[in-house]
Amino acid sequence: MAQIKEFSVEEKLASLVRLQKIESKLDEYKILKGELPMEVSDLEDEIQGLHARQTRIEEEINGIQEFINQKKEAIKEAEALIKKYDKQSQNVKNSREFEAINKEMEMQQLETKLAEKHIKDANEEIGEKVVVLEKAKKNVAAKEGVLKNKKDELDKIIATTEKEERHFNKLAGDAREKVEPRLLTSYDRIRKNYRNGLAVVPVVRDACGGCFNAIPPQRQSEIRQRKKIIVCENCGRILVDDELNNVVDLK
Numbered sequence: 052m053a054q055i056k057e058f059s060v061e062e063k064l065a066s067l068v069r070l071q072k073i074e075s076k077l078d079e080y081k082i083l084k085g086e087l088p089m090e091v092s093d094l095e096d097e098i099q100g101l102h103a104r105q106t107r108i109e110e111e112i113n114g115i116q117e118f119i120n121q122k123k124e125a126i127k128e129a130e131a132l133i134k135k136y137d138k139q140s141q142n143v144k145n146s147r148e149f150e151a152i153n154k155e156m157e158m159q160q161l162e163t164k165l166a167e168k169h170i171k172d173a174n175e176e177i178g179e180k181v182v183v184l185e186k187a188k189k190n191v192a193a194k195e196g197v198l199k200n201k202k203d204e205l206d207k208i209i210a211t212t213e214k215e216e217r218h219f220n221k222l223a224g225d226a227r228e229k230v231e232p233r234l235l236t237s238y239d240r241i242r243k244n245y246r247n248g249l250a251v252v253p254v255v256r257d258a259c260g261g262c263f264n265a266i267p268p269q270r271q272s273e274i275r276q277r278k279k280i281i282v283c284e285n286c287g288r289i290l291v292d293d294e295l296n297n298v299v300d301l302k
């Protein structure tokens with residue numbers, strides 16, 4: 052059977068410190084980008100929504116324009132009929148026929164008036180929608196300007212950190228493999244609990260380097276012995292002695 056290497060507590064602690072230092076470095080890149088990635092993606096979503104709204108208004112205007120065209124067509128037809136009736140009325144044989152034609156003409160004149168009223172209302176409606184559309188267009192343009200600035204800013208940061216970030220991501224992957232799973236789970240859980248992402252901290256000036264809670268001398272000497280994994284009683288972070296912390300160097 053192959054010999055499986057048992058890591059000493061000291062080695063386990065050293066692996067954890069190394070992982071913490073690498074991931075803290077990655078955290079720095081994230082902090083550098085700040086809210087930019089989220090702001091960019093929020094803005095992109097918002098602009099997409101605004102574009103959809105703009106398209107909807109344009110479609111509505113087209114619909115109303117279509118309606119106006121139909122009404123104009125109807126007026127043309129009515130006018131043609133009126134002309135026809137007018138000619139017929141000159142050749143009527145009796146007053147009954149004359150009245151019948153007159154009635155038809157009046158009907159068509161009414162149709163025309165009604166269509167004109169519809170066109171007038173529809174044009175007003177288009178006018179209102181055009182105002183809304185112009186506002187929407189201006190809004191989109193403004194948002195797109197803001198998006199461009201934020202994207203440029205983010206791209207600039209990414210361009211300067213990309214290579215290092217990739218390097219440290221690779222290191223983090225390797226370092227994670229060297230920490231035993233159970234310990235890694237605790238590490239991740241503690242790390243997630245704190246905004247500064249520190250799960251492994253050194254004892255600094257007799258206190259926990261994470262929460263600054265004082266650590267009694269007896270406990271400090273246990274930590275220095277590196278015989279078992281000791282966590283801060285106050286914040287739960289894994290504690291290492293300052294010397295071990297300094298020995299682990301990423302360079």
Ligand SMILES: [Zn+2]
Nearest residue numbers: 259262283286
């Ligand atoms: Zn603490």
